[in-house]
Amino acid sequence: MLIELRNITKTYDMGDTKVQALRGVSLDIEAGQLVAIIGASGSGKSTLMQILGCLDRPDEGQYILDGQDVAQLSKNRLAEIRNRRIGFVFQSFNLLPRLDAVENVELPLLYRGLRHPRKQAETMLNRLGLGDRMRHRPSQLSGGQAQRVAIARALVTDPALLLADEPTGNVDTATSKEIMALLKELNDEGQTVLIVTHELDIAAYCPRQIHMRDGQIVDQ
């Protein structure tokens, strides 16, 4: 089992009121699955994604990632887990605007401590069909190309889990299909992919769909 969540809770303190974002979420995901987490805004899917991505820690509960309990690790250890085990793809690409494609893809490897990660970054960009866009900055790329660079950046560390948060939210329908095809293709090659979305037709690409409402999984 790649991911085991047991009774995860998370409450945000919004001053006067407390918002219970997750109310006891339990979830198993096997390696190699393509999973969609679906829910309206406020359903808790973003919070779940943040905890799955080790960006945040749950208040209570257990999170076993690839055999390791990561629920209450220190900030530094979580940074290492993010760096080595998880690849993020964001809705707005989140490429660094002042770096070109190859430099963006190098970044996680640099934070891992590699001295010369250029070769790996180029290989990954070539693999995603961006060989002719290496030295382009994000502003010089189309939305689809930018998201593919972001996917290359997520994959270059060979992560156990690819976490995509609304990956098609900022692109047109044609590009959206293209990106989903790519994610599916990666999954076919064995990559575990988890997509957070509120669009049902995006979720339809995924054999497994997890529906969330009011901080709980209502259907999986």
Added chain:
Amino acid sequence: MLLWTTLKIALASLTANKLRSLLTMLGVIIGVGAVIAMLSLGTGFGQVISGYIGKLGTNVLFIRPGQRGMGVVTMVQTLTPQDGEAILAISGVRAVSPWSMGSGEIKAGNRNTNSAIITGASPAFLLTQGYELARGRMFNDSEVRRQARLAVIGPKTAEDLFGPRPPVGQTIKIRGISFDVIGLLAAKGDLGRFNADDQVILPYTTAMHQLPPRRDYVQAIVVDAFGQKDLDRISKEATALLRHRHRLQPGDEDDFDVQNMAQLLATFQAVSLGLTLFLGTIAAISLVVGGIGIMNIMLAAVAERTREIGIRKALGAKDRDILGQFLIEALVITLGGGLVGLMLGWALTAGGSAVVRTWLDMSASLQWWVVALSVAISTIVGLASGLYPAIRASRLDPVEALRYE
């Protein structure tokens, strides 16, 4: 993460904002430049004056007529050559020379000069003032007593009057009176407004009694002691002796002023150091302002780049990676600024010396401690102004930072 990588990332974000980086640096450039210029010029000025006083001799007392603090030396007619002879009897005194200074046209054949100082002195003058002879001889005591018309001249004066010809054995004319040149001084070097190499030394008796305006008092008495430690005692004894000779009553003010050159030098050095530190402090305030500017810019940069920080953290940057990135950015700004400031400060120092050189022989030099100081100052300013923004950046929560628009 590796230091080199951090440095590369920091440089990339600095060059991406060239104008802003440059303007931020300007604060450091001006601050470091001002500190270096002030310290270098102040130190150089102090050295020049110390050297000047040193050349006059630090084993020496100057006794001048009139009262201290009267500003312009008034021609009080109280000091006589006999006063000098009396002082010679004080124990520890090696030599005494009356001293007068004047100016006027000096002729030799068809050439003349107006720049030379006409000094009246005794044979001990060479000793008390640290002069040496290059050629010929100094007049002696008996020649002084009989008011001999003899002259020892400086190398600059000799050059002006005789060109390449040897001056010893020639004759010069001052106000119509002929003097035989019997000696040539060795070059001593320029002492600012007073060029020791451009003077004519006559027996003080001759200068007093034969050159108009004729008079029987002297302008100063130079007392040379065997050692600096005796100067205070000799100074007190000379004061008592002169008060007695001038028949001053208790309560009367001295009608002469005894200057202890060693004391003068020490006082001057203290004042000079104080002035240098004062100017340096004022300049340092501009550095503090520059540092505040850097902190301000860094805080703005952290806010502006919140999302970037969130992305970096999502990709696995640890707190210390972010801390290092922003600290190194601040250090690059301040060290770069410090380097340019060092050059600016040196240019100001060189320019300042060049301006001052018209009336003071000053060559301020760049000293290693000034370079070390500017590097140290820049590093401290960089760390001090960069630390707080960098800590703020490193502590950002990745979730919050990623949400930031």
